[in-house]
Amino acid sequence: MKIDRMDHIVLTVRDVTATCEFYQHVLGMEVGIFAGGTRKYLQCGKNRINLFEQGSEVEPKAAVTVPGAGDLCFIAETPLPEVIKHLESCGVPIELGPISRPGAMGLMESVYLRDPDNNLIELSNYVEL
Numbered sequence: 657m658k659i660d661r662m663d664h665i666v667l668t669v670r671d672v673t674a675t676c677e678f679y680q681h682v683l684g685m686e687v688g689i690f691a692g693g694t695r696k697y698l699q700c701g702k703n704r705i706n707l708f709e710q711g712s713e714v715e716p717k718a719a720v721t722v723p724g725a726g727d728l729c730f731i732a733e734t735p736l737p738e739v740i741k742h743l744e745s746c747g748v749p750i751e752l753g754p755i756s757r758p759g760a761m762g763l764m765e766s767v768y769l770r771d772p773d774n775n776l777i778e779l780s781n782y783v784e785l
Contacts, residue, residue, distance in 0.1 A: 664704040667775065668721040672696055672709045674772045682746045683730065700730065726775035729759070729766070736765050736781045743769060756783070
């Protein structure tokens with residue numbers, strides 16, 4: 657078997673509205689609504705983050721569903737210095753960085769922050785060598 661790519665991940669969150677506001681306003685993601693209008697997701701490029709509100713998860717689900725357990729890395733098209741300025745303008749503190757880290761396709765320059773549920777978010781640019 658050969659896996660081609662990841663389609664989506666699922667985050668369990670305390671407040672879907674607050675999560676959507678953060679990811680839309682701070683990270684520029686689009687908010688979508690599943691057919692039936694009861695569940696939301698975040699779209700970024702060809703990837704999706706499906707959202708479960710804690711206590712209202714849909715089966716099947718992970719064995720342990722808790723807000724704040726995520727550790728996500730996003731590759732930004734925007735240069736990192738502009739990303740940092742944008743985060744500052746949104747009042748989002750940077751927890752660490754800029755710092756160099758290895759990524760799936762080479763060396764990255766990254767900053768780390770937290771979303772409303774305390775998930776760790778890494779925003780990165782690949783370093784041109």
